Amino acid sequence: MELQSIEKSFAGIHALRGIDLGIRAGTIHGLIGENGAGKSTLGRIIAGATTPDLGRILIDGKQVTLSGPRDALRHGVGLVAQELNVIPRMSVIDNVFLGNELARGGRLRLRSMRRRYAELQERYGFAVPADTVVGSLRLVEQQKVEILRTLARDAEIIIMDEPTAALPQNDASTLFDIVRSLRQRGKTIIYVSHFLNEVLAMADFVTVLKDGHLIDTSPAAGETPRTLVRKMLGQEMDLAFPAKTSPVGSHPVLQVEGLSRAPAFQDVSFSVLPGEIVGLAGLVGSGRTELGRAIYGADRFTSGSVRFNGEALKVSSPKDAIKLGIGLVPESRKDQGLMLSMDIMDNMTMPHLGSYTRAGLINEPGRKAATSRVAQRLKIMRPVSGLPVRLLSGGNQQKVLLGRWMMRNAKLLIIDEPTRGVDVGAKQAIYVFLNELAQQGMAILLISSEMEEILGLCNRAVVMREGRVSRQLMAGNLTEDSVRRAAFGMQEDGE
Amino acid sequence: MIAQESGRAAERKRIAFSTGELGVVLGFLLLFIALSIFSPVFFTPRNLLNIVDQWAPIALIACAGTLVIMAGGFDLSAGATFALAGILSILATNVAGPVAGIVTGLGVGFLIGLVNALLTTVGRVNTFIGTLATAIIGRGIATAITGGFIVSTDSEGFAILGTARVLGIQLSVYILALTAIACTLVVLRTPFGRHILACGGNPEAARLSGVSVHLTRGATFVISGLLAALAGLMVASQVGSVQSTTGVGIEFTAIAAVVIGGNSIFGGEGAIWRTVVGVFILAMIGNGFTLLGLNPTYQDIVKGLIILVAVGIDAWTRKKI
Secondary structure, three states, X not given: OEEXXXXXXXXXXXXXXXXXXXXXXXXXXXXXXXXOOOHHHHHHHHOOOOOOOEEEEEEOOEEEOOOOHHHHHHOOEEEEOOOOOOOOOOEHHHHHOOOOOOEEOOEEOHHHHHHHHHHHHHHHOOOOOOOOEHHHOOHHHHHHHHHHHHHHOOOOEEEEEOOOOOOOHHHHHHHHHHHHHHHHOOOEEEEEOOOHHHHHHHOOEEEEEEOOEEEEEEEHHHOOHHHHHHHHHOOOOOOOOOOOOOOOOOOOOEEEEEEEEOOOEEEEEEEEOOOOEEEEEEOOOOOHHHHHHHHHOOOOOOEEEEEEOOEEOOOOOHHXXXXXXXXXXXXXXXXXXXXXXXXXXHHHHHHHHHHHEEOOEEOHHHHHHHHHHHHHHOOOOOOOOOOEHHHOOHHHHHHXXXXXXXXXXXXXXEEEOOOOOOOHHHHHXXXXXXXXXXXXXXXXXXXXXXXXXXXXXXXXXXXXXOOEEEEEEOHHHOOHHHHHHHHHOOOOOOO | OHHHHHHHHHHHHHHHHHXXXXXXXHHHHHHHHHHHHHOOOOOOHHHHHHXXXXXXXXXXXXXXXXXXXXXXXXXXXXXXXXXXXHHHHHHHHHHHOHHHHHHHHHHHHHHHHHHHHHHHOOOOOOHHHHHHHHHHHHHHHHHHHHOOOOEEOOOHHHHHHHHOEEOOEEHHHHHHHHHHHHHHHHHHHOHHXXXXXXXXXXXXXXXXXXXXXXXXXXXXXXXXXXXXXXXXHHHHHHHOEEOOOOOOOHHHHHHHHHHHOOOOOXXXXXXXXXXXXXXXXXXXXXXXXXHOOOOHHHHHHHHHHHHHHHHHHHHHHHHHO
């Protein structure tokens, strides 16, 4: 496949300029860049989901026009999007053949479809039970369904957009195996990702985009994360973590004792000091998110107790928790965090409206000034009012959620996957802010699947496994190995 | 994607400006100017005030309906509340005087609103179905009470609400103006208003931001019940009689006005002024048919088409985003 001088703009703003890109058959081709660099747009153009304004697309030397995803599939190009397009209530096999059903005279040929499904599984070496309802599958299994769907249509080129963004580490490696085996069987994979290490480990070639320009395409073997970051940002940038802070007090802000909410988590005990960042590590599904939500009052717990600043915490809703000075940045910023059609000001001040209200009316200038101060501190260079947060980049959206709890400094911040789907620059900024907040005495409970965050930011880590605390790791023995072992429930050496 | 997003922002602004913001105002003005040109009667204070007076009850229901829709719900019981409040207020007036009548009427609205609120929040019934059910029950009660007959009153005190004039202008005009201003203030300048939009936009995010979603949504239903009852009182007072079938379908006219004004039926955004403009577009169509001597049979067809255009614009601009 070849792209020649592709241009695309949205309302006068260039998203892509003069992109020339050749993709060799049978390779894994990484596509990287910061948020806004244009990599997803390019991916969508290749998949026919967006049409370029200018330029040509050639497949096997012949020029093609891809007028839609369906049309692209006819040319052998399939897309596995970041937001999966499976139908949750239908079975695996129905999803795989959706829109491509084998039928004769209006009647489905169920047996032929089963035979073909078995063939597919055999040929590509991975399996998902055909009759399971897709909605009940884990994310990685759902991705397999999407991949099978493109394979069922004989796609030769498969575009994967941020496939591991929401996957826990062990599922991600399952996915890597699949991607590699597809290459082995002659398929071409275009792999769009934020994760440099992932791309370097898998891809044969890497293309770097920056501000809609193609910076460079080179063999992955000659690159390191450092060289890629330099190309992406146009400058050298350390993915370093700020120096760790130390707790500023000895009376814990949060004490959790024997907390249970069956079946999500059981008998969990730990504490967080003011100024301390405690990591809550473990696999996705180990009960971390549910634990955070229960402390915040978003869900009930069934037994155990929580003490906040030494006093028994009795919250029946987030509203109560907020009043006491507890904040939560939830796991999914779009589903649980933001009111997407409202502006930065509304999103940041929603929990604190009462404090900007005089005689029943909101004091708009005061609210705006306060929001602007926080936005400035967070370096969000967008108007705080009038612009729906839907239109912000992922990094800015995450900063807005963080800003929500900086408006009136929360005493305890529970923050769940703070850097998921966020570009390198914003990631770094978020680390610095978390660190700063801790320095000012905020107690932070950091739920994260990213090992480097747990290691780089946290004073201590509580590792969960299957709803229980597997291990608590103090600064001294907080290492990648110990976290991983605890997450998988393996015995420590010498125990 | 920053480039792409700012591109989208510009695109969205452009579309919003051409169709959303201006479209409805433009339509309103065109209709207004056209009617002023083609009918000598239209642009007279008397006719304009009559239009407002006549449509004030529907506008009240539509303003409250906008709040309900913004918060992510629907209230289909407004028509039933309208009738039942009118009937019971007349019956109460005949027994205990006009003040008792008005209090009874508003009480009915409050109660139906409260039932809707409880059903659709703690009761977890879908708002569409829940309020449809209370609407049917409400009409049933109205029929049972009246036995299918018209109830009427000759209390002069009760007639004040619907017929009195202050400075030569009908009371209903003042009531509508006050309600519209109050609702606008609520939406734009009160925590409750921000909470309404948050609940409609993303209830889970609203809850995690400390908003009481049940309380907020419930309150919109209570307001809707109260304003529907007030609308019923105004009509009952004006006409002096009500029956159980009064105002059938009025809730749909109100929802149509909300949509024609350019508000989203999916909640989370919108403006009261849009609804008021929507109401008066419908009103002018009705008035225009009468003044120009057009066959009124076609009125509903025109109104239906306008609803389709409004919803179509909403859907298509949404798709582009």
